[in-house]
Amino acid sequence: MLKTFPKGGIHPPENKITSSKGIKKMPIPKVVYVPIAQHIGIPSEIIVEQKDKVEIGQVIAKSGGFVSSNIHSPVAGTVTKLDMIVDTSGYKKQCIVIRTDLKNESNFEDIEYPLKTEIVADAKDILQKINDFGIVGLGGATFPSHVKLQVKEGTKLDHLIINGVECEPYLTADHRLMLEKAEEIMVGIKILLKALNINNAIIGIENNKRDAIELFKNLTKNDETIKVAALQVKYPQGGEKQLIRAILKREVPKNGLPLDVGVIVHNVGTIFAIYQAIQHNKPLIERVVTVTGKKLENASNYWVKIGTPIKDLVDEVGGLPEGTRKIVNGGPMMGKAIKNLDVPVTKGTSGILVISEDEASRGEPKNCIRCSECVNVCPMGLEPHLLMNLSEKGMYEKASYEDIMTCIECGSCSYVCPSHRPLLDYIRFGKNIVKKLNTSKN
Template sequence: MLKTFSLGGIHPAENKLSAGSPVEVLPIPAVVSVPVSQHIGAPGEPVVKKGDAVKVGQLIAKTTGFVSSNIHSPVSGIVDKVDEILDASGYKRKAIIIKTDGDVWDEHIDLSPELKRDITLSAEEIVKRIGEAGIVGLGGATFPAQVKLSPPPGKVCEVLIINGVECEPYLTSDHRLMLEKGEAMLVGVQILMKALNVNKAIIGIENNKKDAIAHIEKLAAGFTGITVQPLKVQYPQGGEKQLIDACINRQVPSGKLPIEVGAVVHNVGTAYAVYEAVQKNKPLVERIVTLTGLSVKKPGNYLVRIGTPISAIIEAAGGLPEDTGKIVGGGPMMGKALTSIEVPVTKGTSGILILPKKIASRGIVENCIRCSKCVSVCAMGLSPYLLMTLAEKAIWDMAEEEKIMDCIECGSCSYTCPSSRPLLDYIRLGKGKVGQIMRSRTK
């Protein structure tokens, strides 16, 4: 019997339309807009100015704190300006705008296709290199990778868990990465194991990716300590705490991190980026993005430079369908509607979903009928109907007591609600406010 997490969950229609589409390299755009904040934590501080010439891989914004990330130029060209642009959420954020001129890479980056298996750096050197390269979690959370590799005093990692689940309906970028870059990804896993000083790694992959499971299992036979764990198709299997539960049957306590149960979780895309950073000295300047939708002419997976406007990927996929009702950054469950197709690809952009009008609109919001479906599907054991009410009425102390901060924002509650209530919207609002209150206590 396939393993899965122990609480809640749903199984929405998958629509993995681009699963069979090999990764295509998207042409480099004439202009890129590179936000200095593409990660959880403090924004980067620009180290370039208008008129500066830059190469691909050159540092253009440096970290400003422990939880922060370097930003590197994804193109070669001239810095046009440092200005504010609209991000995927519709807010203005500082960005470095670069006009492209050729494709000249920093001379320290190894661009050869040769696989490098021998790991020569020490654990400390690996963590430092990953930090310098600006690697963040590529599963969507964008947590700076070097921070996860630096457990707090007294905490010891016993097992590394690699997330190859990709449970969001429609998205297939991780799937294609495992099929096309599996061996390099596994070297990346070994690098992470060395950094954490562990001898065991588990790669969790949902059973709807049988070709990826077979391929990675075959490759993993040549690596010591790495195993593949096929998992039941159950959303949100890719949640960090759900994946730990499924793979090693340990439950992360409320308000705690995975290291509390001896685990560290990284995404397969992160593992591959770590390989490129450590073995090839290549910073994070590009990533695979899925562009998909029921009406899209050419759903596919594209290797895209950071800062590329999303409109360029849409054009490569055959243009915007006439019946477009909504464009979502990410998948249909956790993604957010975009305000413009000119917003740039960032390190956290795993996919772009184009929804037709007939399924893009929400249902009419009706009264709660006390059916408790939202409670039964919540993978964190919360009461979403109550959290929405508390956020709606601004009862923040009770919202905190009811563990609103434990919500992983998977959207299962909103998906299953027969009254079309905007549960996740209000819970997100509540998390923002409660988080602000909690942070104010520590100042």
């Protein structure tokens, strides 16, 4: 019997049309646009100026505080300006614009790092390097990894869970990374076990990735510390709380963290980035991005430099098909539509989804018929219809009381609503207001 979480969840069409497409290398962009707010927390502080020459991997923005992260130049080139640009959030953010020196040979080095299994760094050095090299969570949340790994003395921690679920429809970046970099991911897991001083790691993978499950089962068959958990296909199983419940049957408290039940969760992409940082001193300057859509000519997965304009990725797969309605940063459930193709890839960009007119059309919103479908599918046990109504009417104190901040924004409620009500849209709006109200109180 395959494991899964018991509360809520849905089964949208998977549309994993790029799962068999190996990861390709994107051409070096002529210009990169590197935002300084690519992580949860305080934006980084720019330490370069216009006309400065920079090298690949050079720190160009330093961590702005404890919950923050360094940002490195993804190319060798010249800083042409410090500008305000629209990023994937839809808002203008400060950005470092670098014109690539295309004559610089280092920009064209396609280094194939050899597998390095011996872990020399001690726990303190591991945490310091993760901090220095700008590693953040690559599963979407972009939480600075060094912060997550700093466990307070006296905290009971016994499990590391590696999130290889990738339950969002269309996206296959993690799947391909697991198939192509499995041995490196295994070393990355051992690095974190050493840093955390624990002996139990579990890799959670949904059953629609059987090739990845078999590969990791083979790699772990003689390892007592690392196990593989095959999971039932169910959205949103990639959420930390849902994944912990599915694998360990532990319930993270409301407003609590995985550490409250003795667990730390990291995405497979983050694990690979940690491996590169510790074993090869490589900062986080590129990541795997799925570029997909049913009508794209050459949908595939790519290694992409941070700061690459999304236009470059779309051109690489053959351009926008006729009848394109939306370009989404992320997957169709939790992703957000972007305003234009000049928006750059950031550390949190897992996929670019091109949606046609017929796929993107929404039904006309109607009155709620009190069917309770949104309540049934909510993995957090909330009442989405109520939270939408409270947000719509500006009753934010009441929305806070009804736990609107507990919503993980998975979109399951909007997906099943027979009245086509924009539940998630209003809940997101309400959450932003409640967050601002809570901040002002503090």
